[in-house]
Amino acid sequence: MISREEVRHVARLARLHLTDDEAERMREQLDAILAYIDKLRELDVEGVEPTAHAVPLVNVMRDDALAPCLPQEQALANAPDRADEFFRVPRIIED
Amino acid sequence: MVATVEPTGLTMHELTARYRRGEIAPTEATEAYFARIAERDPQVAAYLTLTREQALAAARAADARYRAGAPRGPLDGVPIAYKDVLCTEGIVTTCGSKILERFVPPYDATVVARLGAAGAVMLGKTNMDEFAMGSSTEHSAFRPTRNPWDLERVPGGSSGGSAAAVGAELAAAALGTDTGGSVRQPAAFCGVVGLKPTYGRISRYGLIAFASSLDHIGPLTRDVRDCALLLHAIAGVDPHDSTSVDEPVPDYPAMLEGGVRGLTLGVPREYFGSGLDPEVEAAVRAAIARLADLGAAIEEVSLPNTDYGLAVYYIVAPAEASSNLARYDGVKYGLRAPGGKDLIDMESRTRAAGFGAEVKRRIMLGTYALSAGYYDAYYGRAQKVRTLVRRDFEAAFARVDLLVAPTTPTAAFKHGDKADPLAMYLNDVFTVGGDLAGLPAMSVRCGFTAAGLPIGLQLMARPFDEARLLRAAHAYEQSTDWLARRPTLA
C-alpha cells in the first residue's frame, strides 16, 4: 500500500504540484493499479535475463562529423521566456 | 476530366491509378478531402490541425509531375494525415497536450520526411490521447474524437484521430503510433487496417516519445494493399535512430499475392477466455474458419504469460514515460504556468497545469516504480517477465507461421464507459504482447456486431516477417466483402 507521504515524495521527484485532494485520489488510484501489478510477484524470475530491447542490437555508432546547428533564433523560438540570446528561468532555490 | 467516383471514397492505390490515367488531379482530390473535412469533421473531430496551404502547394507540385508523366511513385499526390505525436517542421505539434499546445518543431519526423519525399500530401495532424496514453482518445487535452460508425462511441486510442479520419474517409490513409495497441485497437474500432511492424523496422526519430522501448509507428489504411504501400515507403534503417534495424526492406506491395495455402496459423488459447465479447469471438472464429477454407492449417497454441504482459506493460511504459516527459518543464519550449515564485514552483505548476490526469497518473506510477527501493521489485522484475512474454511468442512461432486472434475483447465502447483507469487498461490485453515482444501485428476488419460496429481480426508474425503477415491479411480481405460497408456518419 502506497502511503500519502510516498505520494508526496514521488510528486516532488516528478515536479508535479498536487492539491491534497489530488494527492489522495492519486494515492487511491495508484494503490489499485499497483495491486493489479503485484500479480507479477507470483512468477519466479530467478535467473531470467531482463529484456531492455525487443530487437537485440549492439554497437550502433556515428562518425565524429559535424552536422548543421539550429540558427540561434530557431533554437530560442519556442522559449516561454528569454533574455536576448539566453533562455530565462525564475530564480533557483535548491530543494 | 471528372472523376466517376468521389475521390474520397477511394483507396490510395485506386486514387493514384486515376491520377496516372489523368482522370483526376492531386489538387482536385485534396480539395475534395478538405471539402469533406469541412462537412464531416465537426462531428468526428479527427483533426487537431489542418494544413491546407502546404497541402495545396504539395498537390500542385504533384499535379505537374503527373502532367509531365513523371510521378515520384505510388504515393505521389496522396492526401494523408499524421497523428499529432509526429513532429512536422514549422507546423504546431501538440501530442494532444496543453503542455505542447504552441510547440512548433524545427524538424520533421523521419517518416514525415520520407512520405514528403514520396510526394504524399499532408492534410493535417490528427487527435490523440494526450502523449498517446489512452485507448479512447477521450484523454486528448483538446476534444474527444468520435467513432464514424457510431458517434456515441469512442474511436479507440491513442491513434483515434488517425483511425477515425481513415474510417470516415477524411484522409486516404494516416500514420499512427502503437505502444500498447494504439494503432491496432482504434483500427479495429473504426473498421480500418492498422499495422504495427517489428520494433526497429521504422525510425522513431521525430516521434514524441511515450515509452521508447515500446513505441512503434504504423499505417492506418482502407485496405491491406495501401498498408503495404505505406509501410514500404517508411520502413528502413535511419542513422538518427540507433534502435532502427539495418534490414533490407522487401517490396511488400509486390508480395501480397500467393494466399495462405501451406501456412500454419496458431490460435492462442489465452486470447479466447472470459472477458471476450461473444459477438467478437464469433466473428473472429468465423474469420479463422475462412482462413482454413483458403488453405491454411490451424493449430491451437498457448501464450501462458498473456495476463502478466499487461502488468509488465503498466510498469515499463509508465517508467519510461516518467523519464521521457521530464523535459516538459516550461524552460525550453511549450507551456509555462504563470506565477511560479521560483524555479521548482514554476516547474511544478507548469506540469500540473500542462498535463492531464492520465498523464500525471502514469508519471507518478513510473517515477514510483523507478525510485529508490522499488526498482528491483517493479521495473527490474517487469523487464524479466517481459523476457518470459517474449519466450511465449518464440515458442509459438517455432510451431506456427502466424498467430490469429481478436484485436480487442469488445467492439467500440461508449464515451465515458471506461472512467476507471484499470478498466481502460484491460482493453489492451490482446495487443500489449506484440509491443513487449516487438513483433509485427495488424488488425483487419472481420465483421460487424448486431449494432453495426466493426470487429477486428489480429494477425501476428515473427520479427521482420511483415511480408507474410500482409499476404495472409490480403488473402483474407480479398475473400470477404466487408470493405463494401461504409459508415454513414448518421
Add this chain to the structure above:
Amino acid sequence: MSTTTYETVIGLEVHAQLATVSKMFCGCPTTFGAGPNTQTCPVCLGMPGTLPVINRRAIELAVRTALAFECRVNPSCRFARKHYYYPDMPKNFQISQYEEPLAEDGGLEIDLPGGASRRIGIQRLHLEEDVGKLVHEGTLETAHASLVDYNRSGMPLMETVSRPDLRSPEEAATYLRAFRAVLVHLGVCDGNMEEGSLRCDANVSLRPRGARELGTKVEIKNLNSFRNVQRALEFEVERQARALDAGERIVQETRLWDADRGYTRPMRSKESAHDYRYFPEPDLVPLVLDPAFVAERRAELPELPRARRERFVDAYRLPAYDAAILTQSKALADYYEAAVRESGNTKAVSNWIMSELLREIGSDDERAITTCPVTPAHLGQLVKLIDDGTISGKIAKGVFEGMLRSGDAPGAIVAREGLTQVADTGALERVIDEVLAGNPKPLDDWKKGKTAAAQALFGLVMKATAGKANPAIVKRLLEAKLPKI
C-alpha cells in the same frame, strides 16, 4: 596542529572533455567560446522526439585512456539515464553510465616527496554528456532569474573516479597534474582547466591515525585549477580537523569551493533529492567492444609521461629533476627533443628551457609552448652558436630576448646586430694597447703591485669591444702583455 592526529583520506572525481569534433550524441561542434545558444540542435536541446546517437570517436578516446590507466575495459557496457531536475540539463536526465561502465580497476603512479612513488587506484571510467551553462543575474543566492546557454549541452565527458588513496592535499594536486599530463600526452583532452575541459571534484574525510574505517566524507565541487585543488583541500582538512577536535560530527554534504573568499561552504546540492532513478537508456543499444577494437586502441598509445621521463634520464643523461620538469607536458617534452636534435647539447638545451623559456611560459601551457616564437630549432641553433664560440653566454641571453620578440633565427639576429665575438688576436692586441694608453691610473696601480687592477683593465677592454671580445683570449693577452710593461 590538530590535523597531525588525523589521517586525511581524499578521492578525486575528474571530468575531462574529450577532444572530439562533434558532441557526444549529436553533430554540433565542441568549439569553445561561441555566442550563447549558437551551437545547439534539436537533439542537444532535448526537443521532443529527438534521439541520441553515440559518437564512435568518443568511445575510441575513452578506451585509449582506460588502457593508459591500465583499467579493465569491460567487454560490454551500456548507457543509463540519471534523473534530476536542473535547467542546465535539457531533458532533465543526463545520459551517463551506471551499472555497466566502460572501464574499471586501473591506477596511476604518482611521485611523492623524496623520490618515492605510489599507485593511486582508479575505480571506474565512464562516459556521459555535459550540461549547459547557467548565468545568474547576480549570484545564485541573490539572482531574480538565471539565464541558460546550451552550447555545452551534450559535450562528451569522460568521468574518472579515483579510489580514496590520496593522503594529503599535495598528493591530490600531484595526482591531478600527473592525470592531466597523461590525458594530454594521449591527445584525448586539451587539459584546459580555464575553459573547463578538465574539472575536478573531491571527496575528503579524516580518520584518527591508525583507524581502519573511513570517516564521514564531504564532497567538494568546483576545484578548477591545481592551486585551487590544494587550497580547497587544505581548508577543508583544517575545517574538519577543528570540528572533530571540538567533538562535532562531520555532516555528509556537498560543499562548494569559493576561490575568491578562500573557503568551502555548504551547497544545497541540485542533487539533494539523491534519487536518480537510473535505468538503461532505451534509445541506445549496448556496446560490445571486441578484442580487435581494443587492440587497435592499444596500438594508438603513445609513450606516456613516466616512461618518457625515464628515457630522458637514460638517453640524454639529464638529472631526474630536469627530466621531471621537461615531461610535465607533451608539448614541452617534444620541444626539448626537437631542440636537442638541432644542437646535440642535451644539458645546455635543458638549462635554457628551464631558466629562460619557462620564465616566459608555464611548463604545462601546451598552447603557449607550441606557439612560442622561439622554435625548438632556433633554441638549438642558439646553443650551437655558444658551443662553437660564435657568441658568449652573456650575449646569447640578449639574442634570446630578440628571438622571443621577433621570432627570428639566432644566426640572423647575431649577424644583423654584429654580435659575433672578436677572437682575432691582432685586433684585440690593438684594443688592449689603446686601453693601456688611455688609462694610466689602473696601469700604475698594477705596477705598484695591485693585482686587482688587472681585473679593472680586463673590464675596460671588454667594454671597449662592447662585450664582443672572446673573454678567454683577452685574459691570455693581458696576462702576457702586462709583465712586459
